[in-house]
Amino acid sequence: MPIEVQxxxxxxxxxxxxxxxISLTVEDRDFLVIMGPNGAGKTTLLKTLNGLIKPTKGRVLVDGVDxxxxxxxELSRKVGLxxxxxxxxxxxxxxxxxxAFALRNFGFNExxxxxRVEWALETLGLEEYRDVSPLMLSGGEKKRVALASVLVWDPKYLVLDEPTLGxxxxxxxxxxxxxxxxxxQRAVIIVTHDIEFVVDFRPRPRVxxxxxxxIIAEGKAEEVLTDPELLSRASLVRPQVPEVLFNLREKGLPVRTDVLDLVEARDAIISLARGLA
Amino acid sequence: MSSLLEGLAFQKRDSLLHKLDPRVKLFYALAVMVMAGVHNKMLPLLVMLLAQAPLAALGKIVRLWARTLKASLPLVLLIIGTNLFFTWLRGSLTDLYIVEDILALAVRFLVFVASFSIFTLTTSPDDLSLALEQMGVPYSFCFMFRAALRFTPVMVREARTTMDAQRARGLELDKGGPIARARRYIPILIPLIVNAITRAWSMAEAMESRAWGASRKRTSLYVLRLRGRDYLAFSAVLFSLIMAFYAKFYLKFPYIIPIIRSALGI
Structure with missing residues (x-):
């Protein structure tokens, strides 16, 4: 059963x-990225998913529960933010x-x-820091500890707010x-400004x-993230790779433009070169 | 409690009271405190309380001012309750006049709240710090005071975010008995304190990079100058203060219970 934002x-x-x-559906094992300028309501939206914020109007159903x-x-057990x-x-x-903090809150046995702590430490490559104070870690390590502290109870929906920041x-x-x-194995929802971080994902997320x-647009990454009009409304700029290909096309070269990452760009340019030769 | 604090926070308005020199307003708040301190009878204290309502209107802050007074009611009830209890314990709770004296204590507290709330609602922290500075209080103290006020809303916002973050990790803040509940605030207090200290350090470094304390004699962008209206307000407050002392030593105030009784005909 999905999360339904209605x-x-x-x-x-x-x-x-x-x-x-806002209306949005997150299916089981979905991969969704939410992008937009500061103050667009992204973090507020995330907080409605685990009930930290209750909608003024409309409703959010998590596996059918309002x-x-x-x-x-109760909601956090499924939606890890x-x-x-x-x-x-x-x-x-x-x-x-x-x-272990959340596990104790949820009443797991010792x-x-x-x-689970062992699994989370391993998954996030934090084994060597197990006895270190989290306050002493670097920014990136702290981020990973925060992620581990949520991932550890294996929520069905994992929600990350700006994971690449700093x-x-x-x-x-x-x-x-x-x-x-x-x-x-689970649904992952990411909020980020970092368009280059998004385009290099395989498999590609829904954006x-x-x-x-x-929500001004929703669809495949290669469609949404190459549309300059949509991007400018969301205060984003086109990623570098498609930008190059669009420039080539403007110069009159018949090159594919529904391309996001380097591998695809290489293939597009190769087939262009072959066509020209 | 939160609305009591809210009622003490500066409100930007365009009013005569807002334009007054902060030093005059500080003098007013302190003078009212002294006046209320020397009197202990219902009638003069009630007059002092009511006389401040027009001032709140002049400052265009009546609603917030009234809310502050309302928010202080629990404390007022506490004052009345403890006084009644201990007077009764001593066996001196013999007639209504004693009750009136006890109620007068509560009104005195309300007078304090009323005057300070008018002062803080109409004086920005920056103005207040400027006033203290130009009255000779060392600048670092003024700055500390100003920074404390300025960072209060930041801390409140941070506390909310931290609460949300911990609740998202399954922390249930309002479950269990009082001790268990207090313990649940540890995950909120620690990040809050650590962040406050970290921020203080980085702020200190940033300020030193901008030559904090480089010159002994600091100049001010704004220099407070008393104008005609300030002198007028100052004189009015001074006059009230003298009158209050005069009244204390030369007038005898009647109890208001007989007045109310005769008015009601009982």
Whole structure:
């Protein structure tokens, strides 16, 4: 059963309308990326998925359960939300304890806690830090601990808010590898500005663009992320690879443009060269 | 409690009270405190409380001001309750006049709240710090005060985010008894404190990079100058203060219970 966001509106107590009629479905084992400018309502939308925010209008169904009729703890068991800034949540004296925190909240027994923490440490490559204070780690490592502390209870829907923020290239690649390893067994939803991070994913995610509290486009990455008009409404610029191919086409060369990554670009250019030869 | 704090936060408005020199307003708040401190009878204290309502209207903050007073009611009830209890314990709760004196204490507290709320609602933290600075308080103290006020909303927002993040990890804040509940706030307090300290450090470094404390004699972009209206307001407050002392030593105030009784005919 899926997550169904049905025509959701949300107004903050301060009067700011953050969501204006959002509808969205996340299937089992789905891979969805949500992109859009600051203040578009992305984080607010994520918070409706585990009930931290209850819609002012419309409803969110998680596997058929209306989020208004369930606690955040109950919903979180299925929808694991990793917040943007790990500094807002890390507090334990060791990484191991930090990762076990949620399991204790959910009432897992000690044996299972041990097993799962071990699995999460391994999955995220954090074994060597198990006895280190999470507050002493670097930004990228903290991010991974935060991710591990949610992944550990194996939520059916894993939701990541800006996972690449403040990470260097190597850390991003490591993160991509980890996320790819998680795909196929659970749904993964990512909110990010980082368009180059998105285009290098295999398999490609479904992309939803948000602006001003609405979803302005939803579809295949190669369609949504190459449309300059849509991208500019979401304060994004076309990724570098398709940008090159579009430029070639503007110069009058008959090259394919529904291309996002280097491998595809190479093939497109090869077939162009063959055609010309 | 939160609305009591809210009622003490500066509100930007265009009013005569907002334009007054912050030093005059500080003098007003302190003067009212002294006036209410020297009097202990219902009648003068009630006059002091009511006399501030027109000032709140002048500052265009009546609604917030009234909300602050309303938010202080639990404390008022606490004052009345404990006083009644201990007076009764001593066996001196003999007649209604004593009750009136106890109620007067509560009104005195309301007078404090009322004057300080008018002061803080109409004076921006920057103005207040400027006033203190130009009254000779060392700049680092003024800055500390100003930074504390400025970062309060940031801390509140951060506390909310942290609560959300921990709830997303299955923390249930309002489950169990009071001790269990207090313990559940540890995962919220630790990140909050750690972040506050980290931020203070990086702010200190950033300020030193911008030559904080390089010159002994700091100049100010805005220099406070008293105008005609400030002198007028100052004189009015001073006059009220003198009158309050005069009234304390030379006038005898009647209890208001007999007045109410005769008005109601009982």
């Amino acid at each position: 025509y959701v509106w949300y107004t903050y107590p301060s009067g700011i309308e953050a969501l204006k009629g 989020t208004r009729h369930a606690t955040v703890a 990793v917040f943007q800034n790990p500094d807002h949540q890390l507090f334990c004296s060791t990484v191991e304890e930090e990762i 044996e299972e806690i041990k097993e 990470q260097d290239y190597a850390q991003k690649e490591k993160l991509r590898e980890i996320i790819c390893g998680l795909l196929g 939803a663009l948000m602006a001003d509290g609405r």
